[in-house]
Each structure stands twice: as C-alpha cells, then as structure tokens.
Amino acid sequence: MFALSDHGIDQHPLCQALQDDESGALVVFEGHVRLFNDGRTVLRLEYEAAPELAANEFARIEAEAVARFAIRAVRCVHRVGTLEIGDKAVWIAVLAAHRGPAFEACRYVIDELKSRLPIWKKEHYADGDSGWINLP
C-alpha cells in the first residue's frame, strides 16, 4: 500500500493499522530532511510526484519484495509539498514473521523507491539558490 501525503507523517496510527498476529517483526525506515547536502546548507525543500504513476510503480516494487522475501505486508507514505529540516520525507514499514526478511525487504523497497518512483525534490539553500536534485 502506497500513499502520498501533503501534511506531516504520523506513524502511530500507521503502525496501529499494521497489527498482525502472525508477524513477529516490524521494520520501519524513515527518511528525514537533512540540513546539509553536498556541502550546502539546506533551508527547506519541495517534493512533487506523479500520483497515479507512483502508485502503480510502488505496487510493482511491493510485489517484487513479496516475491523475494518472506514478508507479510509493506506500507509506504511519501511526502509532497514543502518540507522543513527534520521533517519525515518518507516512511516505510515491512511486516514479517521474522526480522531477517523484514530488514532485507525494507532495504530493498527504499532503494528501489529512490531509483524508480516518479517523485522530484527541489532544494532551497541558505545562499538563496535552489535546484532540482539528480539532474544530469
């Protein structure tokens, strides 16, 4: 399950919704907005996404994770809009019977998400400059 959110990510209700008597492991990854990037001081950033395409592509990543690792569920929320330093940018949770597959699948999902989901980040710097990340 994948969702985009234009307001802060509150993981408490998200984790509560993941109750599963057959899962002994819950691994959560959070990505936060960092003060420095490539030696520059970041003031804030903006994320934008292609919502339907992102949901479709996440469903593929989720299906791959379920096929590769012995896990029971994957949940992900990604922010869009303006974010400040320290804000959660992405939240990923993996439920599994055991911790090994949960850790491995969580790593797989965040790595694939970063390289495949149609989400873009524009950083605004302390020196007044700004720019889209990962341009050639």
Next chain:
Amino acid sequence: MIKVEVTYHALLREQAGCTTESVRTQARTLAGLYEECAQRHQLTLKPEHMKVARNDRFADWSTAVVDEDRIGFIPPVAGG
C-alpha cells in the same frame, strides 16, 4: 493527427510553463512526441536522461502514441 494530454513534471514543468497541455501531434512514438514538445518549449533535458509514462505506466520511448493517450515526461527522480 491525434490528440494527447501531456504532463510535465519538476524542471520540465517550470520550463514548459504548464503542468498539462492538450497536444495535437503527428508523432508516431513517444520519442517523436517529446522531440516536438522539447522544441516548442525549449526543454533542456535529453530523452536518454529521462523516462516516459503512457497512461500512468512507464513505457519505452519507441512505444506508439495513440489518440487520447495521457503521456508524462519523467525527469530524473529524487524520492526518498
């Protein structure tokens, strides 16, 4: 001549000056469509650095464009 809806994201949206536009085209492939749009809006990204989506799924640049398609041009991504 067919009509498609084109969506621009991130840098491309800024360069095109719009998020979506209705485009009449004689382009046969997604690559041909991008070439037309890039010329009209002076888009700076090259297709080899981008992806393209057709009707909300990633597609190859060589895919045929069909009337009423929704096409999204996808700059390098930076989620997470």
